[in-house]
Amino acid sequence: MKPVHLKIEEIRTRKGVTKTHIAKECGKTVAWYHGISIGRRIPNVESLQAIANALEVDIKDFFENQLSDTLSEDEIESEKRVI
Template sequence: MEPIYIRVEKVRVSRGVTKTHLARSCNKTVAWYSDVSKGKIRLTVDDLEKIAQALDVDVRIFFNKKLSVTHNFV
């Protein structure tokens, strides 16, 4: 399974969201998100929830083996 930060980046890019917008939506700095996107820092559950909300996806997408932004969760 890919590391979470890579999965977050794939979803971010597929949703067309900039790093700046995502960082600001999480009340964080762009430098923070830059470190996240490079795997330099670990994400907390709270951060993952904020990222998922900013990307308009279910947080579980980051943990599924098969990454699909169009996947519907029940």
């Protein structure tokens, strides 16, 4: 399970978007985004949505693998109870 800040950075790098661009689009400082990018600052939902908008992705893209992992674990637990 990949931490959200790493998933954001993966998407940002893949798209070739700079940290400065994201900060500017969010109306924040580069230091603000840098804190998020290294996991020192935990963004709230509003900030995550602003970053998603700056990257032109859906906010769920930051969580898709984590949600799938969680659902898989829940499904496994359900199967154990049936057996």
